[in-house]
Amino acid sequence: MYSVNRFELYNPVKVVYGKGEFERSNEIFGISNVLVVCDPYVSTSDYFKKAMSRYKSVFVFDKILPNPPCEMVDEIIDIVNESEKKGLKFEGVIGIGGGSTLDTTKAVSALLLSDGKLSEYLEGKKKFEKRLPLMLIPTTSGTGSEVTNVGVYTLNGIKKPMTSPMFWADIALIDPVLTYSMPRRVAATTGLDALTHAIESYWATSTQPFTEGLALRATKMILESFRATIDGEEWARDEMSIAANIAGIAFSQTRTTAAHAISFPITSFYNVEHGLACALTLPSLIRWTYEHIPQKMDELVVYLNFKDINDLAVRIEELIEYAGFSLHLRDYGVKEDDLERIASVSMEARIIDLTPGKPQYEDVLEFLRRIY
């Protein structure tokens, strides 16, 4: 018997997937004069230059900082406005890179047609009403930012998420060739992010059959291709680029849960990569969740062809270790005395309540102790 009472589904982004599609991005986007926001290593690649040669005019901003500060976004707007005074005109904006770059591009596409500074929108004083045509092209397989309406920006040193209907891109172009150059460590941490998105959107209390189906399929693909992705095999990077995108569509509807909530302080205080910080508590949370929704978790275990839930949790621990990472917080510079602070900051993220069984402070502390 099914227990969902009410839900909504909405994701208007058109996804185009294909090996080599980046080269004909101009046809897919359908415009000639573009502003491109990208990572610096993208802008110097031959693949980028070849793709961009198809446009009539291209203006590139490639000085993206991670965890994009509001001031950087405002600065891009100033630079672009200056260039427009010199006669350049943009019909649309393209973002090419990881999560920070895609989030920056979302804000740029909206701010170029709006008044004021990004901080005013981030703080809710103003709302975006329009944006330029927007195409997002990920170069990692993890964040799913290309298919969400969320952007995360840093204001006064603090990371803050915002959602806007203007942040749904027109097109998410997934060309796995762009992910072939990911270093092993980036492939591992972003892959763990995608895995966490998939599993969290499967079990979230906000899930429903649409997102469950996507999460099932994405989890299977990620587990099948994770090791080979890290090892740089192209077939696996193709699979992972699809799976991360699907996991992104799933969590664009459900949001994430405790693994993400607990990752925030681990990343902020100890500079642990986002996907890795998420995955560290995932095995404990899989066991916890099983206590609360055993039938549903068993359906996942059966589909994934594991013996039982513990078998799944152990596989994830093995994958983290295969990627070269420790399973223990102590190895990331965490002191035992810090665990209470990590737990209490985790509890501030409201998404923690979307976890089955609603873990409380003491439960989170227990998860942390188990992996200390």
Add this chain to the structure above:
Amino acid sequence: MYSVNRFELYNPVKVVYGKGEFERSNEIFGISNVLVVCDPYVSTSDYFKKAMSRYKSVFVFDKILPNPPCEMVDEIIDIVNESEKKGLKFEGVIGIGGGSTLDTTKAVSALLLSDGKLSEYLEGKKKFEKRLPLMLIPTTSGTGSEVTNVGVYTLNGIKKPMTSPMFWADIALIDPVLTYSMPRRVAATTGLDALTHAIESYWATSTQPFTEGLALRATKMILESFRATIDGEEWARDEMSIAANIAGIAFSQTRTTAAHAISFPITSFYNVEHGLACALTLPSLIRWTYEHIPQKMDELVVYLNFKDINDLAVRIEELIEYAGFSLHLRDYGVKEDDLERIASVSMEARIIDLTPGKPQYEDVLEFLRRIY
């Protein structure tokens, strides 16, 4: 290893699901003066009257014919234009009913802002460029029309499908309460339609992981709730309304395959209900498909908890019989001599090529002989 080379995903329809949500459809739609196209048994129900009392003005057209003729759609436009001369103004259009009603409503919403007759658009002489705001509310759990960009209309006695970007609704409102009054036979035939959509979008050569995930989940829900849906149990009708919608989203991306192709002549020549006509060849096609994509079909079998592929095919035969239908074409007035004609008309539907193993005329004839 994953073998898809290129795909696109796009479905901009916002789905709102909830028991009783029909009563607050005005809030969900956000407009006050509406044109409503619906089945006659809908317009006389108390539930309809209650929901409509929330609007400022409501103009109802409820004389919908099945397999909507172009002339009927044009006539609705004339009637509405007459009423507008008398001072009525519509901000949007609502369709409430089965597939024929929803398809009619799609065309009405576009034609009201366009010149000419529907036949000109159906024949490709003109293209719709705009439409009025559009909300679609299914009263059966089968067609998925509320989340596709397809409409099927009858011109000179022949059913013809057309797609238009204008046919994506703004909102698909799924209120299972509207399906509680479906007679047993309608619940059965529309449920079989949903089952066929789910399984065909799983195996279609045009499928990809996104649609596979949706198809897996929808198939499981449909098989779990089918008998109880027919027997009128509300929990099952809730599940089926969700599952049919998800199957609709899946096949809105993949299209359907041989089961649909073969159903067209069976429906046209012998007046067998669409969903039933689709399901008759489904068990044979499941066995055929297994020959061509065994691993993928095994993944479905494992997830659904069947022993093997034959076990799944037999279950579907049992469900058709449980619904009170014969598995044999001879019981629907088909003569053995007709099988060749049915096979050759089936081959005219181009979707047949999306079936794994691309069945040829002789193969289709064999499917038909097996169920004769």
